[in-house]
Amino acid sequence: MLFSSVSFLYYYLPILFMGYGFVPRKYKNLVLLLFSLFFYFFGEGVYIFILIFSSLVDYVHGLMIEKYRGTWQAKAALVSSVVINVGLLATFKYSDFFVENLNALFFRETPFALPGLALPLGISFYTFQTMSYTIDVYRGDVKAQRNFVNFAAYVTMFPQLVAGPIVRYSDVAAQMERGQNSSGNDRRAAWEQFGRGVERFIVGMGKKVIIANSLGELSKTLYDSGEPTVALYWIAMASFSMQIYFDFSGYSDMAIGLGRMIGFSFPENFNYPFVSQSIVEFWRRWHMTLSRWFRDYVYIPLGGGRCRLGKQIRNIVIVWFLTGFWHGASWNFILWGLYFAVLLVGEKLLWGRAVAKAPRVLRHMYTLFLLSFSFVIFDTVDLGLLWERLTGMMGLASIPFADEFTLYYLKSYGVLLLVSAVAATPLPVRLYGKIRTRLGGDMRSMEVVEADGAMKPQRQLRLLDVLEICAVAFMVVICTAYIVDSSFNPFLYFRF
Amino acid sequence: MKYKLMSIVFCGLLLCGMGLNLATPDRDISYTERRQLAQAPRIDGEFLTTRGGGETIEEYLLDQFWNRDFFRILKVWFDQKVLRKSDTNGLYEAEGHLFQMEYPLDEDSVRSAAQKMLDIQKKFLSQDAKVAYAVIPDKAHYISEGTKRPSLDYEKMTAILSEELPEMDYLSLEEHLSLEDYYRTDLHWKQENLAQVTQAVWEQFDIRAQLNIQDMSAHAYQPFYGAYYGRTASSIKPDELIWLTDEEIDGLSVKDYDEVKESKDVVYAEEKLGGVDSYELFFGGNSPLITVDNPQCRGKRQLIVFRDSFGSSIAPLLAKEYSRVVLVDLRFMGYEFLDQFVDFDDADVLFLWGQQVYNNSAMLRQR
Structure with missing residues (x-):
């Protein structure tokens, strides 16, 4: 089920709010589990059994690790859990890729048939989440969950189930266990938390439905035109970059917002990555939960940056190879990961200091320039086509700089491209903060401190709040209009 | 207070939406979108265990x-x-019109269409057969330069065709049409505005006759929601669909070779008006092969038109000077064994397709 769908918005959510909001606290996890299973079943049918199997396996392994802590059995249980999870991923996500490449290398004459297994939705996310759980239990960072309902509710929790953010068990353990969120509030849907969740959800839906889908249409139209120009390649690249950012960060916003609505605090996944001034910084701001996962469970265990230079480089290459491969069973994703490995090693050893000393505007340009190529690699599965696009962008192909078609689309989507460029920076949020501060409030409250120390609502602030509520209502209606009209709606990250 | 209100507004909107959707009865057809609407799927064991059931429900x-x-x-x-x-x-x-952006010109496709035309000529037609081709301009061709969007280059398309078909006569329709001769909300031309085009075809085949549309009876239906109307949501009003009759057209005898069509063997299938596509009024919609016999025609001439949906509305007018008009739609039948169904002897042959067909000629079937 998509968040930006009629079935989710106008049927699933209202029923969930009624069901989840009014049950006693001790049954909330059970209700959440049932709703989450239905959410997954609605789109995936029988594939739900893989999800249940994964939950069951890691629940049992977690208990075993705790029971045999410090012994070889605990280690065996950990290895078994990792093997099963990686095995699930390898089977359902990578089997076609492996067979295809084996056939190409060794069995050209009598190739093996491709397994052709469908990719279960969210398998890359939930296997990573459950692996992090057993590893954390093994390390003693969290206690094993003894209640299967609570554990399964964590694994299957619908807001983050299919496209992240990758929520570790430690992020929500206390909330699952005690029925409280991380800030210590009661988990029942307190108005403020719920309202903030609504705000975040609507922002995410707008990003996805209005910006990402439209830019997706643009990049597809441009690439499909068959009349390439240099400018066309750059506009298509820019629109795809923005599409994937607004698509994925929009989904994360919706997930975080929904989490808040049902009383959970999920980790942030994006922090304005396009304002980065280096590639290292970019990866501190883009898909933060995935980077954190690889850092904690692969990079640091391999020795991280605290070993000799050769090993440091090896560690970076391994992590970025895996990051690329995680994104998809295709060579372009591996290339994409290795491209970042090269850039990160380069920044670490060669040009990082020079970049840091350069003027700020140059640092931004440097980062955006290198990112441009990364998005083209990410977007182009066919490596022959990738070469065509990259040389086209660089003006090395015999194509015109621009034509009537390119200019038409630049004009037609100019406003949207501009809006997306501004919305990808912290500018709108800062502007909003300034307006609130100027009116005498702060980002959180609509009350101001008067001279006598009393908190009183201010008329302008109240007006601003009313405007915000109207904006939320307007966005619900507009997004509904886009959903009703459009069939171009898939979340890009669903395929990972 | 702000967040409480926001939450109430949000939940209220979702609940209202759910209530209104549940209370609204299902519709079978969307007339503005000219299509049948998805109906509630039957939810059984197979549906529940099949992947993608959710998509079917969402579609509904x-x-x-x-x-x-x-x-x-x-x-x-x-x-x-x-x-x-x-x-x-x-x-x-x-x-005041709706237009579909069709771009860019696929030169290979145009050349491939020409090859198919040559193949048909070689296969079925004698050396002295009268053969001509025409390209019906997309209506975007007639927009003034200032408001023009990227569109198919008509001049380039016809230049390619004349290069590929040096031996075949080209019938230019460009000067006989204007934007007003097309429906505002549809890609097709209006039958009542086709007098000049009809005469140009007759003249191409050395028929000297005058078509007086003002002497014919005009019947009108509205609202006609054209093909473009439903795919956007504009403020443009739906069109009026006019069709012409007179004693001669009323006397036409039609044989439609489509075996599954419901409305067939008629020039005007009036029951199609107000349906999903009112343009199917003409011959009841698309068909691979239709013959139209005119018992009142004095001569014994036959015209074979390789056509798309534009051909449906002009065929009754063309038939006034032919004893038989054969309409062949290669989008729905291959031409390889066409001589089993069509007698090419002494026939005038006209290839009459819109620019869209030339630009997507893979749809023209050989088999």
Whole structure:
């Protein structure tokens, strides 16, 4: 089920709010589990059994690790859990890729048939989440969950189930266990938390439905035109970059917002990555939960940056190879990961200091320039086509700089491209903060401190709040209009 | 207070939406979109265990969404007025008409169409057969330069065809048409405005006759929601669909070789008016092969038209000077064994396709 769908918005959510909001606290996890299973079943049918199997396996392994802590059995249980999870991923996500490449290398004459297994939705996310759980239990960072309902509710929790953010068990353990969120509030849907969740959800839906889908249409139209120009390649690249950012960060916003609505605090996944001034910084701001996962469970265990230079480089290459491969069973994703490995090693050893000393505007340009190529690699599965696009962008192909078609689309989507460029920076949020501060409030409250120390609502602030509520209502209606009209709606990250 | 109100507004909207959707009865057809709407799927064991059941339900819920047309118009309004997009779903509005952006010109496709035409000529026609081809301009060809969007290059297309078909006569229709000869909300031309085109075809085959449309009876139906109307949500009013009759047209005898069609063997299938596609009035819609016999025609001439849907509305007019008109639609039948169904002896042959067909000639079937 998509968040930006009629079935989710106008049927699933209202029923969930009624069901989840009014049950006693001790049954909330059970209700959440049932709703989450239905959410997954609605789109995936029988594939739900893989999800249940994964939950069951890691629940049992977690208990075993705790029971045999410090012994070889605990280690065996950990290895078994990792093997099963990686095995699930390898089977359902990578089997076609492996067979295809084996056939190409060794069995050209009598190739093996491709397994052709469908990719279960969210398998890359939930296997990573459950692996992090057993590893954390093994390390003693969290206690094993003894209640299967609570554990399964964590694994299957619908807001983050299919496209992240990758929520570790430690992020929500206390909330699952005690029925409280991380800030210590009661988990029942307190108005403020719920309202903030609504705000975040609507922002995410707008990003996805209005910006990402439209830019997706643009990049597809441009690439499909068959009349390439240099400018066309750059506009298509820019629109795809923005599409994937607004698509994925929009989904994360919706997930975080929904989490808040049902009383959970999920980790942030994006922090304005396009304002980065280096590639290292970019990866501190883009898909933060995935980077954190690889850092904690692969990079640091391999020795991280605290070993000799050769090993440091090896560690970076391994992590970025895996990051690329995680994104998809295709060579372009591996290339994409290795491209970042090269850039990160380069920044670490060669040009990082020079970049840091350069003027700020140059640092931004440097980062955006290198990112441009990364998005083209990410977007182009066919490596022959990738070469065509990259040389086209660089003006090395015999194509015109621009034509009537390119200019038409630049004009037609100019406003949207501009809006997306501004919305990808912290500018709108800062502007909003300034307006609130100027009116005498702060980002959180609509009350101001008067001279006598009393908190009183201010008329302008109240007006601003009313405007915000109207904006939320307007966005619900507009997004509904886009959903009703459009069939171009898939979340890009669903395929990972 | 702010967040409480926001939460109430949000939940209220979702609950209202759910209530309205549940209370609204399902519709079978969307006349504005000219299509059948998805109906509630049967939920059984197979449905539940099959992947993709959710998509089927979503499709149904989208199609049956309360006040769907209002939301579609709202989306177009937002796209055009707020985001300042020049087109919506590839469609744009200019000079009171809706246009589909068809671009770029696929030169290979045009050449391939020409090859198929040559193949047909070689296979079925004698050396002295009268053969001509015409390209019906896309109506975007007639928009003034200032408002023009990227479109198929008519001059380039006809230049390619004349290069590929040096031995075949070219019948130019460009000068016989204008924007007003097309429906505002549809890609097709209006039958009542085809007098000049009809005469140009007759003249091409050395028929000297005058077509007086004013002497014919005009019948009208409205609202006619054209093919473009439903794919955008514009403020343009639906068209009026006019069809012409007289004693001679009423006397035409039609044989439609489509075996599954419901409305067939008629020149005008009036029961199609108000259906999903009112343009199917002409011969009851698309068909691979139709013969139209005119018992009142004095001569014994036959015209074979390789045509697309544009051909449906002009055929009754062309038939006034032919004892038989054969309409062949290669989008629905291959030409390889065409001589088993069509007698090519002494026939005039006209290839009459719109620019879209030449530009997507893979749809013209050999087998």
